[in-house]
Amino acid sequence: MLKAPLALLMMAVSAAAAEPPAPHVRPLQVGNLTIQQGKPAIIVSTSGDEAESALKLARQAAQTPQVQMVELRVDKLDFATDVDKVAQLGREMRRELQGKPLLLTLRTKNEGGSLSPDDASYIALYQQWIEAG
Secondary structure (H helix, E strand, C coil): CCCHHHHHHHHHHHHHCCCCCCCCCCCEEECCEEEECCECCCEEECCCCCHHHHHHHHHHHHCCCCCCEEEEEHHHCCCCCCHHHHHHHHHHHHHHHCCCCEEEECCEHHHCCCECCCHHHHHHHHHHHHHHC
8 A cells, every 4th residue: 555645746747647748858767767758757756754665655655656767856855974874774675675676866955955065065975975886
């Protein structure tokens, strides 16, 4: 059974699917997922401030065939700048997702997020997460 936020997201994506596709959009391959022209992907975003809430959502997404990808909103986590903890959570979420892609994002306050890193810190955090796996 889908929880309310996940069900609402899926309904919104279904409504968006009725719109005609943009003619210049090419398919995008992300792991084992192909996002094709005219076919929106269903991506569920985490919004909790602790690891367990993100893992819970990953478990639910893994069991929901309509969900194709999960976004880990790092800026929402209490430990967003702790590279090792974020990397560990990412590894745990990937195991839970059973092959579904995981998108890691850090939205700044200007993008509706919770953090305001300068450009150098922003880039450094992503680089450290990549290096940490």
